[in-house]
Amino acid sequence: MKVSCLQEQLSKGLSVVGRAVSTKTTLPVLNHILIATESTEEGDKLKLAATNLEISITYWVKAKITEPGEITVPARLLTDFVGSLGNDDVHLTLDQQTLTLNVRSGRYDANIKGIAAEDFPTLPNVINPGNSAEITSSLFRSAINQVAFAASTDETRPVLTGIFASFSGDTLTLAAADSFRLAVKTTQLTSEISSNFNIILPARAMIELSRILPDDDTPVSISVTGNKSQALFTTQGINFTSSLIEGNFPKYQDIIPKKFDTRTVLSTNELLKTVKLASLFAKDSGGNIIRIAVSPGEDLTPGSMILSANAAEVGDNRNEVEATVDGQAAQIAFNAKYMTDVLGAISTGQVAIELQSPSNPGVIKPVGADDYVHVIMPMHLANR
Numbered sequence: 001m002k003v004s005c006l007q008e009q010l011s012k013g014l015s016v017v018g019r020a021v022s023t024k025t026t027l028p029v030l031n032h033i034l035i036a037t038e039s040t041e042e043g044d045k046l047k048l049a050a051t052n053l054e055i056s057i058t059y060w061v062k063a064k065i066t067e068p069g070e071i072t073v074p075a076r077l078l079t080d081f082v083g084s085l086g087n088d089d090v091h092l093t094l095d096q097q098t099l100t101l102n103v104r105s106g107r108y109d110a111n112i113k114g115i116a117a118e119d120f121p122t123l124p125n126v127i128n129p130g131n132s133a134e135i136t137s138s139l140f141r142s143a144i145n146q147v148a149f150a151a152s153t154d155e156t157r158p159v160l161t162g163i164f165a166s167f168s169g170d171t172l173t174l175a176a177a178d179s180f181r182l183a184v185k186t187t188q189l190t191s192e193i194s195s196n197f198n199i200i201l202p203a204r205a206m207i208e209l210s211r212i213l214p215d216d217d218t219p220v221s222i223s224v225t226g227n228k229s230q231a232l233f234t235t236q237g238i239n240f241t242s243s244l245i246e247g248n249f250p251k252y253q254d255i256i257p258k259k260f261d262t263r264t265v266l267s268t269n270e271l272l273k274t275v276k277l278a279s280l281f282a283k284d285s286g287g288n289i290i291r292i293a294v295s296p297g298e299d300l301t302p303g304s305m306i307l308s309a310n311a312a313e314v315g316d317n318r319n320e321v322e323a324t325v326d327g328q329a330a331q332i333a334f335n336a337k338y339m340t341d342v343l344g345a346i347s348t349g350q351v352a353i354e355l356q357s358p359s360n361p362g363v364i365k366p367v368g369a370d371d372y373v374h375v376i377m378p379m380h381l382a383n384r
Helices: 007-020 075-083 137-150 203-212 268-282 336-345
Strands: 002-006 032-040 043-051 055-062 064-067 070-074 089-095 100-105 108-113 131-136 162-168 171-177 181-188 197-202 219-224 230-235 238-243 262-267 289-295 303-311 315-327 330-335 350-355 362-366 372-376
Touching (some): 002 055, 007 203, 043 064, 055 203, 070 075, 070 108, 131 137, 137 171, 137 181, 137 203, 137 219, 137 336, 162 203, 197 203, 203 238, 262 268, 262 303, 268 303, 289 336, 336 372
Antiparallel strands (some): 002 064, 043 055, 055 238, 162 171, 162 197, 171 181, 230 238, 262 350, 289 303, 303 315, 362 372
16 A cells, blocks of 8 residues: 555545544454555545544545555554644555565654454445435534433433434434433535425434534434444544444423513523522532522513532532512522533523422523523422
């Protein structure tokens, strides 16, 4: 193999596929990146690929191929070396007998020992998908980031470690829950799909996908195998394949409260800042608890929300945020991290918090947008 390509493009490709490299494995080849030459109608390309057997990422770099070939090399070593080179051509030459890849650029030269490409796992290939859809990259990226943090990390309940994805008509609804909170986001597909379908996407895989998706209007093609075991996401010379989770996702619609007794509207940034201040004390309280007290305004005075946290061995904190309150006074307690997570995912200037009682779930919504809802279970206090 003799190939040359731009350092900038090669470095970017290695960084992208590196997200699929296994960090904990007894199989050495899973710590490697596959490098292979490909000649297509669109020109010569260098194929980069990595997998941890749950997700696989393939990236193509424009290249000039003198001799074809393929090899796998240690991902971290190659990525760090190429990333440290200047913005110049990188020349890759493979010694097939010793399985050594020579990497040369300007005055820099390195020889990296590899493993035969034949030992690299066969990458999943979604051919003749059972279902497919297309969505704008920025919309999909945003939707993932608004729900993925609510998924469970408890592997004993695999279904809750995933994101439920419902494709219906020209809309996509994503939902994630961990028994203590629920996040639901609805967004638009590029066009109407031929038939509706539901799948469960691993949350960790989707977080990795969101990190490599461009924040623009680039289309992302989604293809699902007929048996719903794999999903392929394709965009801008990147193929991202993920295994899907089997099982039945809970009927999350039943969890969302249909009414409220108190609705409070506040500045999103001001509330987030106040929650972060209270969380400094809440983290030492034994339950990461923030107490919330909502008071309607009187006459011409605005309402308010008071957030407090108390840690016996550290101290206490009390913060007040001006708010518009519709309904009666209310009190409730939430996990500080849950509030920080959802407020950090809301982009609108104002946020609404809807409450019923101290023992009922609270609902958090962006003001001016009806495509996102977040439900948080309350913390039960012995001395309210």
